[in-house]
Amino acid sequence: MPKKPVTDRNGLTEEQFLQSYDAGMYERPSVTVDMLIFTVMEQEQDNYRKLSEKSLQLLMIQRGEHPYLGQWALPGGFAGVEESLEDAALRELYSETNIDNVYMEQLYTWGDVGRDPRMRVISSSYMALVDRKTLDVQAGDDAADAGWFEVMYDVLESGRKELAEGYVEEQRIRITLQKEDIVLSGVVTITETVQGHVRRVRREIAENNGFAFDHLKMIQYAIERLRGKVEYTDIIFNLMPPLFTLSELQRVYEIILGRELLAPAFRRKIADSVTETDEFTKDAGHRPSKLYRYRVDRGSR
Amino acid sequence: MPKKPVTDRNGLTEEQFLQSYDAGMYERPSVTVDMLIFTVMEQEQDNYRKLSEKSLQLLMIQRGEHPYLGQWALPGGFAGVEESLEDAALRELYSETNIDNVYMEQLYTWGDVGRDPRMRVISSSYMALVDRKTLDVQAGDDAADAGWFEVMYDVLESGRKELAEGYVEEQRIRITLQKEDIVLSGVVTITETVQGHVRRVRREIAENNGFAFDHLKMIQYAIERLRGKVEYTDIIFNLMPPLFTLSELQRVYEIILGRELLAPAFRRKIADSVTETDEFTKDAGHRPSKLYRYRVDRGSR
DNA sequence: GGAATAGTGTCTGTAAGACATTATGCC
DNA sequence: GGCATAATGTCTTACAGACACTATTCC
Numbered sequence: 001m002p003k004k005p006v007t008d009r010n011g012l013t014e015e016q017f018l019q020s021y022d023a024g025m026y027e028r029p030s031v032t033v034d035m036l037i038f039t040v041m042e043q044e045q046d047n048y049r050k051l052s053e054k055s056l057q058l059l060m061i062q063r064g065e066h067p068y069l070g071q072w073a074l075p076g077g078f079a080g081v082e083e084s085l086e087d088a089a090l091r092e093l094y095s096e097t098n099i100d101n102v103y104m105e106q107l108y109t110w111g112d113v114g115r116d117p118r119m120r121v122i123s124s125s126y127m128a129l130v131d132r133k134t135l136d137v138q139a140g141d142d143a144a145d146a147g148w149f150e151v152m153y154d155v156l157e158s159g160r161k162e163l164a165e166g167y168v169e170e171q172r173i174r175i176t177l178q179k180e181d182i183v184l185s186g187v188v189t190i191t192e193t194v195q196g197h198v199r200r201v202r203r204e205i206a207e208n209n210g211f212a213f214d215h216l217k218m219i220q221y222a223i224e225r226l227r228g229k230v231e232y233t234d235i236i237f238n239l240m241p242p243l244f245t246l247s248e249l250q251r252v253y254e255i256i257l258g259r260e261l262l263a264p265a266f267r268r269k270i271a272d273s274v275t276e277t278d279e280f281t282k283d284a285g286h287r288p289s290k291l292y293r294y295r296v297d298r299g300s301r
Numbered sequence: 302m303p304k305k306p307v308t309d310r311n312g313l314t315e316e317q318f319l320q321s322y323d324a325g326m327y328e329r330p331s332v333t334v335d336m337l338i339f340t341v342m343e344q345e346q347d348n349y350r351k352l353s354e355k356s357l358q359l360l361m362i363q364r365g366e367h368p369y370l371g372q373w374a375l376p377g378g379f380a381g382v383e384e385s386l387e388d389a390a391l392r393e394l395y396s397e398t399n400i401d402n403v404y405m406e407q408l409y410t411w412g413d414v415g416r417d418p419r420m421r422v423i424s425s426s427y428m429a430l431v432d433r434k435t436l437d438v439q440a441g442d443d444a445a446d447a448g449w450f451e452v453m454y455d456v457l458e459s460g461r462k463e464l465a466e467g468y469v470e471e472q473r474i475r476i477t478l479q480k481e482d483i484v485l486s487g488v489v490t491i492t493e494t495v496q497g498h499v500r501r502v503r504r505e506i507a508e509n510n511g512f513a514f515d516h517l518k519m520i521q522y523a524i525e526r527l528r529g530k531v532e533y534t535d536i537i538f539n540l541m542p543p544l545f546t547l548s549e550l551q552r553v554y555e556i557i558l559g560r561e562l563l564a565p566a567f568r569r570k571i572a573d574s575v576t577e578t579d580e581f582t583k584d585a586g587h588r589p590s591k592l593y594r595y596r597v598d599r600g601s602r
Numbered sequence: 603g604g605a606a607t608a609g610t611g612t613c614t615g616t617a618a619g620a621c622a623t624t625a626t627g628c629c
Numbered sequence: 630g631g632c633a634t635a636a637t638g639t640c641t642t643a644c645a646g647a648c649a650c651t652a653t654t655c656c
Contacts, residue, residue, distance in 0.1 A: 198402055207396065569644080
């Protein structure tokens with residue numbers, strides 16, 4: 001059955017309308033994507049019989065231009081008119097790490113008015129998780145203006161004030177990024193207001209040493225989300241190499257969650273997310289460990 | 302200690318740079334916000350001794366202009382250059398429902414290239430939860446072009462194909478919105494691809510009767526998030542009136558989750574999210590029920 | 603008494619927390 | 630044998646699922 005053409009109050013069909021539409025009528029904000037590219041790195045150990053320590057790392061770029069010249073920012077850039085937001089994020093990811101085909105998800109879109117002093121910019125943040133071992137070593141490594149920073153995340157304190165019909169709860173979180181002798185550090189306050197049965201959450205930068213724009217907030221938010229998602233999804237395996245030991249996996253969990261886990265409970269919990277192989281670690285100064293891989297035939301959690 | 306001015310390769314300080322910056326250099330997408338305003342409504346019951354049925358409702362607007370003239374869309378509009386994204390969302394919310402001070406959160410930012418036939422538009426979707434009883438009755442009620450639709454969400458089937466290094470899992474979800482004799486209906490397919498240890502999720506509209514733009518995808522995503530969040534946060538109380546019975550609360554859970562719950566387990570679970578009052582329901586055709594309120598002094602879950 | 607819903611008691615199975623114990627390779 | 634880590638056994642506690650049962654009001 002043929003559709004009868006729908007016309008608007010000017011008698012135009014949709015096709016006619018679109019041809020006459022002027023896209024330049026309104027003043028517009030710019031749109032960018034900012035990438036939170038996380039990986040896990042091993043640190044060399046003094047005692048060769050001990051396991052090597054691991055740390056969570058984040059890729060940052062030192063700004064060579066105003067604004068925030070000399071400060072460190074997340075990799076990112078403008079979204080083109082002919083590419084999707086996700087494509088823009090993938091493009092930025094590839095240009096920084098030479099990697100595609102890794103886990104990536106959109107986190108949040110930051111739309112405050114003053115976030116960029118040049119002009120109105122709205123920015124979508126995307127988180128990518130990469131396995132350091134499959135990363136091209138050059139990526140963001142040799143460049144003087146880019147590098148992997150170890151991430152530290154400390155909850156400083158939590159205050160609480162009672163109100164008539166609710167309360168205000170404030171949390172202060174210190175984020176420290178370290179790359180050799182470069183240390184960036186800042187504090188984000190998260191204010192949760194509950195009034196009646198309405199809950200509001202606000203994030204503010206309370207202290208900032210070395211972070212450009214509002215990127216400190218983005219980093220705090222990303223770590224919070226990473227922590228949450230690690231508990232109820234399998235995304236952690238995106239940070240692991242194809243073969244890993246259960247102890248390594250447990251360490252990565254512990255680094256991300258910021259607390260220690262008990263081995264028996266841990267093994268029970270991840271038991272059906274992994275498959276064992278016939279291989280073992282070699283040449284450790286102690287009992288070898290069985291190697292596992294991510295069990296891909298299991299569906300999502 | 303006075304800071305020494307940082308200058309860039311052109312010898313400009315940040316202040317000088319910003320004064321000379323031309324914000325109009327790049328072609329830009331437009332930015333809009335789209336609102337998913339949910340509420341819970343009671344339906345009149347034929348048998349007065351039975352409890353009244355409840356349903357989840359979503360506010361939609363019929364388009365009076367091209368494109369998608371006559372179809373139904375989420376309320377929304379352009380984000381101004383002088384307002385934050387969140388302010389734009391609050392403004393839209395207020396203009397549709399005359400309500401502010403309700404629960405609202407950003408869900409996702411939709412950035413595909415072809416989502417609006419007029420031009421490139423990027424849209425942030427926000428979800429708001431409102432208690433129908435405190436809603437001004439007129440809002441979106443009498444207007445012929447706006448209204449509350451009952452939401453139905455059915456998982457149709459889930460197929461799965463094994464691949465060499467992973468699998469593809471497809472889920473088809475039917476969304477039906479109904480308002481008296483107006484029925485909108487569509488199917489969203491969610492495709493989850495796992496290759497190696499990389500997981501990707503894509504959403505496509507497989508069938509569409511009456512929804513404008515990609516709003517069907519937004520609705521599906523919002524319900525998915527609402528379901529998830531209801532299980533591990535207290536947001537559900539934003540849909541409840543100040544006083545409610547535990548049975549009512551359980552019904553609302555059941556409507557959102559799409560499955561029945563057992564009363565004893567339910568009561569244990571929400572026990573410390575609520576406080577009992579001295580009041581009871583009256584004039585029901587059966588045993589009166591104690592009224593509870595949201596327990597606000599308890600912190601977040 | 604019957605209809606309808608409100609609310610509680612309790613058994614069972616599963617899973618997490620905690621701690622102890624055994625196993626293994628390398629020096 | 631001792632160091633360091635790998636891996637498992639098992640006790641306890643907590644809690645979710647299931648079902649049966651009691652309670653209360655209105656007709």
